[in-house]
Amino acid sequence: MKKENNVMLIISALLLIIIALVIVGLSSQPREIDNSNDMIACTMDAKQCPDGSYVGRVPPDCDFAPCPGE
Numbered sequence: 001m002k003k004e005n006n007v008m009l010i011i012s013a014l015l016l017i018i019i020a021l022v023i024v025g026l027s028s029q030p031r032e033i034d035n036s037n038d039m040i041a042c043t044m045d046a047k048q049c050p051d052g053s054y055v056g057r058v059p060p061d062c063d064f065a066p067c068p069g070e
Contacts, residue, residue: 042062046054049067058065 040059040062042057042059044056046056047064047067048054051068053068055065055067057063
């Protein structure tokens, strides 16, 4: 009876180890990045125009927008 309990304990421990390894393996797999939206983020700095107004950067090249009157 004691030998059967030890065998069951070892089998249970092995199953828990296998399950833990599977969970860790699945969570550590690299995930693919979805670029289907083709979203571009530009920095939020601004340029002061000669008239005192400001313009920001515009995708896709993130160049500054033209100042008013340019």
